[in-house]
Amino acid sequence: MCVEVWDGEQPVQWWTLVDAVVLACQPHPADPERYDIVLGAGVRNEEGFFGLPVRPRFELFVGTASAGRCSGVDGLFRPRADPAPVPMELIGCEPAEPLLAALRRPRRSERDWASLLVLDRHGAVMASHLVGLAITGARPSVLGGTLVDITLTDGGDDRPSPATRPIWAEWYQGPPAEPNLWAPYDSRGRDAWLDLTTRAWRMPAPRPDRSGGEHHLDGRFVTDAAGLHCAIAEALLGPGRYFGREWNSFKDCLSGGFGVTPPFTLTWRNSEIARRALADVVDDPKDGRSYFEDIVRLLEQSGATVDLR
Structure with a gap:
């Protein structure tokens, strides 16, 4: 809330x-x-x-x-202590500038920030994480050679949870090439999957949008809102692709610039699974529509034909 x-x-x-x-x-x-x-x-x-x-x-x-x-709220306007920073260990670093400069003068780097890029085995960026360069300590790496292990004072507050590790391990092999690989995960895992599709979506130049034709949505595993967006993106663009992760971003994607734009036909098989699973997920209590109904209406208002089966 x-x-x-x-x-x-x-x-x-x-x-x-x-x-x-x-x-x-x-x-x-x-x-x-x-x-x-x-x-x-x-x-x-x-x-x-x-x-x-x-x-x-x-x-x-x-x-x-x-x-x-x-008319009133009690309990918000009171002092709260900031949570203590949680350090982050960088293991097996091959430092270059400006990290070497930070190692030489760690106190001067307390306000410097860097992006920690997570790469897959092919060298493509899977995710990014903003970290502060305040360094608590550095030492020869446990991996040997000329590498060093570095302890950052604050590893940031948006680091991934342990639950995302198997998803990152799957994406480490490269972007998914098969559909429904997100299906075995719970809602939190599917949100993490959508995070990777969001970060993996990079458009150096506008891509031409495709219109027309028929797209098939496999609705067998659409049991929550995150699964709905995973399935729609796969239906329209293929596995591991991004086409919105909630109502507003999905509307933006339907407006063009993301590879597919209406008019087109979306054949949604096993749609009753999503209808039942999302019956109680209501964004606007005034109109009473479920999230499933809202998405279908948005598709139709954007010019798509939705065939629910």
Whole structure:
């Protein structure tokens, strides 16, 4: 969930509630049409700390959809300690400039940042990770030779989870050449798969879009939103390709510049699996459409013919 703090006609602060769970809910004492809700959640402040406006208004969002508003929020405006940095070990480094300079003067590099590129066995970039060059220590590598092992003071907060290791191992052999290799993973694993398709998508020059024809979507494994986008991208472009990872980016892809653009026909086999699995996934509570219905409607509004089977 996202909580926006409004001052007059504009939002001045954004808070993200991570893994939010409703702990209690009861009618508001002064207005039975309203509710007092207690949430348990991790809290992340997306903007600087402004403090509470004189007459604040609080807007709630789930994804991009409005989830209502409330007259007061307690528990957000309080000091929170930053989490301690988690070091990162770089094993078997063959340093070049400017890393050598950072090793000679580690204190001067505390504010320097570098991109750590993850390469597959063919040398293509699979992923990238931003790391700080504040160095805690360096020593001869356990791998021997002239290599060195380096400890970075802070390895950043967006490093991949251990659950992504088998997915990275699969992509390390090269971009996937077979369909449905993402299917055995859970939703978190499928999100990691989409991360790699997003980063692997590089377009040095605009590619001509293809229109027309019929594309076949294998819906046997579409049991969540991430799986839906994995399957649609494979149907339109092939395994390991990118064609959006949520509603907004999917809409952008349908507008052109990503290899395929409507009009075309999408034959969606076993579509009932996605319809049932995504029946309770609703981005906009006001219109009540499920995520499956929203995607089908977006395709049709963009000029595609969707044949649900």
